[in-house]
Amino acid sequence: MTNDTSTMSETSGQPAEEYRTSEGLRALLKRLHAAGSGAWEHDPVAAELMAFAAEKYAALAHKHRLDPWEAASAAFDVMRTKAARTADDPWAVITHAVRITCIAEERGQGLLCSTHQARRPRYSIFHDPERLSDRENVLSDYHPAFQIKDAHDRDDTPEQTPAEPAATTAASAVEDAITLLMLLDWPEGTARSAVEHVCVALTRVGNRHTAYETLRRDKHAIALIDLPGRSWAVLLRALLGCPDPALAPTGAGRGVLLRLLIGETLPVLLRDDDLVLTLSLAAPGISKRGAMKARGAG
DSSP states (O other): OTTOTTSBOTTTOSBOOOOSSHHHHHHHHHHHHHHOTTHHHHOHHHHHHHHHHHHHTHHHHHHTTOOHHHHHHHHHHHHTSHHHHHOSSHHHHHHHHHHHHHHHHHHHHHHTSOHHHHTSHHHHTSOOOOOGGGSSSOHHHHOGGGOOOOGGGSOSSOOOOOOOOOOOOHHHHHHHHHHHHHHTTOOHHHHHHHHHHHHHHHHHHOOHHHHHHHHHTOHHHHHHHTOOHHHHHHHHHHHHOOOOGGGTTSHHHHHHHHHHHTTOOHHHHHTOHHHHHHHHHTSTTHHHHHHHHHHHHO
């Protein structure tokens, strides 16, 4: 009887809510959201749901050397988002998010950093710390930091080489792209998560147009970043460029990331009126704020 969630509730005599199916979970999440603050804390079905989530994701948590309730906590965070409440398959969205969180938790423990940092490519590219005694060869035998050259092996008058301008690195391009969005009313957390997710996908596939088509259909990314579909589509086109071959040599065709990599600066991008207007209007919550102002004016 305990495995059948469609049985009668022991307290109310009403049929228990079926949260194991996508439809039932969606209905439960909407009800808890409508109930307001305190619903998750006091609702008995919510407690049953979290116990079920801990059991459901126990194997995934064990794979990443975590406690099942850490996975359930990650599931709880996703369940409260609008993306989970409105998804066609809420369990798929939650499972994908829990998997990513478990990976980040494991990487954070290995890298001795926070989970938030472990999600970022700038930190996750490093390997786990190692003891000096873990390697067969002594560190000083191969690490360049311990190599010294005799100062008398070179001429006293070194050749004068013209200074070269520092090339724009990928890391600085990512930071500039995030700064651009923040200047155009995008929340910092949303801007950073979105840009870094796009850069990870671009690094994986190696082609801007392929990355654009892949990310455009990535419903899980929209759920994780919690962006409206329109804002996500506009952001992808702005960062990766328009796939139309006729626009390839233009700023719209290149995209913000490529323009930053080839040497364009933030002031130059901010003088691009079309880009600024497009990203400003697509900022999360801008349409809602506009509607509120219109009602106030009326």
